[in-house]
Amino acid sequence: MPATDVSxxxxxxxxxVSRRFLTPDGKxxxxxxxxxxxxxxxxxxxxxxxxxxxxxxxxxxxxxxARPSSGEVQLFGGPVNGIDPRIGFVFQTDALFPWRSVIxxxxxxxxxxxxxxxxxxxxxREWLARVHLSGHESKYPHQLSGGMRKRxxxxxxxxxxxxxxxxDEPFSALDVQTRVIMHDVLLGLWSExxxxxxxVTHDLEEAIALAxxxxxxxxxxxxxxxVYPVDLPRPRVVSExxxxxxxxxxxxxxxDDLRDEVERSAARDETLAA
Amino acid sequence: MTDAALIxxxxxxxxxxxxxxEAAAAKAARDRRRKVLFWRWAILIVMLGGWEISARxxxxxxxxxxxxxxxxxxxxxxxxxxxxxxxLWLHLWVTMEEALTGFATGSVAxxxxxxxxxxxxxxxxxxxxxxxxxxxxxxxxxxxxxxxxFGLGLASKVALAFVMVFFxxxxxxxxxxxxxxxxxxxxxxxxxxxxxxxxxxxxxPSAMSWIFAIIGAIVGEFVGSRHGIGLLINxxxxxxxxxxxxxxxxxxxxxxxxxxxxxxxxxNRLATWRPAPLQDTH
Numbered sequence: 366m367p368a369t370d371v372s373x374x375x376x377x378x379x380x381x382v383s384r385r386f387l388t389p390d391g392k393x394x395x396x397x398x399x400x401x402x403x404x405x406x407x408x409x410x411x412x413x414x415x416x417x418x419x420x421x422x423x424x425x426x427x428x429x430x431a432r433p434s435s436g437e438v439q440l441f442g443g444p445v446n447g448i449d450p451r452i453g454f455v456f457q458t459d460a461l462f463p464w465r466s467v468i469x470x471x472x473x474x475x476x477x478x479x480x481x482x483x484x485x486x487x488x489x490r491e492w493l494a495r496v497h498l499s500g501h502e503s504k505y506p507h508q509l510s511g512g513m514r515k516r517x518x519x520x521x522x523x524x525x526x527x528x529x530x531x532x533d534e535p536f537s538a539l540d541v542q543t544r545v546i547m548h549d550v551l552l553g554l555w556s557e558x559x560x561x562x563x564x565v566t567h568d569l570e571e572a573i574a575l576a577x578x579x580x581x582x583x584x585x586x587x588x589x590x591x592v593y594p595v596d597l598p599r600p601r602v603v604s605e606x607x608x609x610x611x612x613x614x615x616x617x618x619x620x621d622d623l624r625d626e627v628e629r630s631a632a633r634d635e636t637l638a639a
Numbered sequence: 640m641t642d643a644a645l646i647x648x649x650x651x652x653x654x655x656x657x658x659x660x661e662a663a664a665a666k667a668a669r670d671r672r673r674k675v676l677f678w679r680w681a682i683l684i685v686m687l688g689g690w691e692i693s694a695r696x697x698x699x700x701x702x703x704x705x706x707x708x709x710x711x712x713x714x715x716x717x718x719x720x721x722x723x724x725x726x727l728w729l730h731l732w733v734t735m736e737e738a739l740t741g742f743a744t745g746s747v748a749x750x751x752x753x754x755x756x757x758x759x760x761x762x763x764x765x766x767x768x769x770x771x772x773x774x775x776x777x778x779x780x781x782x783x784x785x786x787x788x789f790g791l792g793l794a795s796k797v798a799l800a801f802v803m804v805f806f807x808x809x810x811x812x813x814x815x816x817x818x819x820x821x822x823x824x825x826x827x828x829x830x831x832x833x834x835x836x837x838x839x840x841x842x843x844p845s846a847m848s849w850i851f852a853i854i855g856a857i858v859g860e861f862v863g864s865r866h867g868i869g870l871l872i873n874x875x876x877x878x879x880x881x882x883x884x885x886x887x888x889x890x891x892x893x894x895x896x897x898x899x900x901x902x903x904x905x906x907n908r909l910a911t912w913r914p915a916p917l918q919d920t921h
Binding site: 428430448450451454456458459463464465466469473474477478505506507521522525539568 | 753757774822823826827828831832833836840841844863912
């Protein structure tokens, strides 16, 4: 493909994507429909929507772990063929290998990709220092706190130097104070790595505090309801930004939009349960 | 602080130092361990003593139940002079050889085939029905068949041991692979793991914890049920030598305990990553 075309294309593009599932009892279910999204290079995009609306499905389509039923997913202007090595993924739940020590967890990516051991371990120690975990190399995940485990996950992901970073409600299991610290850690790493980020969350304030652009999804089947640019200056300090006037105004506007979908989703759950 | 006070069973005055609290807690733990040990021995002594006395005074028939001192004498005699069928060590070795060979081959085959079938949905759909079928055959029924095929020597017993271990390990390895965390698999794949790397870094470790859960439990039972020492029991039974029978059982108990102890050591060595179990009084 021509070089000019590739350099101009966004990092991630979903064009009219739909994804259907077969439920266990053999019924076809649409998770996302006519989904359009574009993530520029180095851009931080947050995706908010009611629970269970298909946010995670969107991410799986980008990783190549799932394929769209129709439409197209493009990475840097090219099609997705299997799992792309330029992608990093931070999971909601713990996805560290419990039988590996902290450093062996971080070193996993480079070793899988065939880096020499010495180089991989040196790099892993460097990344552990960056997430302030030096001295914990030989501990096992169960010996760490939730926030520390998340930092190991970040190091494990960032060591592969992903150009596209996908995050699926990564901090939702953490307590509020730890979460704010993790936001700042993430923004620090992101501003150095220059990766494009898709950050899925159900926490609107988290979305606004972190992102350049917030996508609001409809209740399932998910499609994009509206897109809000976030013009807050960077670098941001997440613990303070939430008290700024324009932050509050923006979060009120987006919440008005999101609330309809959340209510609709809740109402539907109730009818299903009844 | 309140916890420590509770453990020690002592109310601390305000101003008690941490060192004092820790010392009191350590002392309480030591006392508890001693108490447990004391009662274990006490029960053993009372039981053996009761047995000995009731046998001597004719409360129970010594012909059927023997008595501890006679069993002890038999054990000493076996150790020093050997049994009527040759030295005790030989019997022990025969038992261990059968058990270990069958155990090793059975678990390796079980792990390999369990993981292979667990990883391949298509193969496992095909073979699962046959494995269920073979697994439903009681092992005792297989013994005469193996003796017919392999003769009376080592091979038939190893084959039986193999079958006993294989199915247990196989089904646990299979289960372990199936239960491997989907998130972990996805994470490893995105980090760059392919094919064999994925099997080695996620599938085998998650299967191992399932396998170990069961191996420790069967090893003891297994050692006791095999021939060699089993033969001693048979002979003792044939000659109405009740002391000999009980002595053989004691030997089996000792071997089984030792085997289980070794398995626990191996498991702990391989599973340092697991959260430490709650403190046990062993």
